[in-house]
Amino acid sequence: MSNVNSEIEQQNNQSQESINTFDVNRAMLRDKDIFASFHVKTTYPLQETLDRGEVRGKTPILVMNHEAGALTFLTHQINPHHLAYGEMAGKPWMVIF
Amino acid sequence: MTPVVNGKTHRFGVRGLYNGLLLMGDYETGSYWDHITGTCLHGPLKGYQLEIYPLLHMNVAQALAQWPEVHVALSSELNLIQRLLSFFMVPLYRSKWAIFPPVVFKKTMGKEDTRRKRMDLGLGVWTKATHRFYPLEMLHKQRGALIDELDDRRILVYIDPTSNIPAAIYTNAIQYAWHNEELKLDNGEIFRGGKLYNTQGVTQAVVYPMQMLTRWYGFALTFPGCQLYQA
DSSP states (O other), X not given: OOOOOSOOOXXXXXXXXXXXXXXXXXXXXXXXXXXXXXXXXXXXXXXHHHHXXXXXXXXXXXXXXXXXXXXXXXXXXXXXXXXXXXXXXXXXXXXXX | OBOEETTEEOOEEEEEEETTEEXXXXXXXXXXXXXXXXBEEESTTTTOBOBOOOEEEEEHHHHHHHOTTOEEEOOOOOOHHHHHHHHHHHHHHHSTTOOOSOHXXXXXXXXXXXXXXXXXXXEEXXXXXXXXXXXXXXXXXXXXXXXXXXXXXXXXXXXXXXXXXXXXXXXXXXXXXXXXXXXXXXXXXXXXXTXXXXXXXXXXXXXXXXXXXXXXXXXXXXXXXXXXXXX
């Protein structure tokens, strides 16, 4: 896994307004998961996946640009899960889409 | 995002809807979180902020150009129906014929910002101080690129010709020019095939502000009163 050399923007973008105006009566809240999250335990080199023909050059993907490194997901696979999580270089991460 | 709260890793799932967008919930406290900003909106951890990082849309070729060693997470947990639905749903969501949000989503939405149509697609870019939406239609009118100020830095917002997906990167360039599928910047850098090259032809690191490809309603309801890019 290559390290991401780009600067990582950690935006502690705490929107006080959105916290203060949260309307619980309008929200749909559940105490269990609505979708089955994707627990990522194994990853594969994207280039090898391309070489094997499992993806194409134009296949849409999502790239997580995390401090632990970059990791990709096939957009059409992440869509039914909506949330994926795991660890990379000992650091926990999650993405939601 | 980094799912760590007060030094402890929490487990999250999709546990709600608000403003027509997904809400995350954590198993440890039952709190509910904004999935874009990483802010806890409701529950015992209300006001807590997760660390967030850009989640970029691109294609396989673009990703490999920037990160040749990058890995991919492949899900084997989807059944055939889920695979088929998702295969068709993603292009539909991105298309101009999108019928979303569904009724159940609409019921959770607050007062909408009517400066744009609800389902207008665009790139939302934000910092702590600035939240700005670049309509895709506007980007096309700008011939697929523009240079703008974001706080005290400049950004290049462009539609990558290899994927037709918009993205924003920090730059110190002031002007740009297209040469076929190359984007030449006046600081000597060139964007080609998903890679940024300096004047010596050496690959440069790309620095991304926080951004998301999104519908207008999602960005405007997440960042009320956000700026709307006007050419």
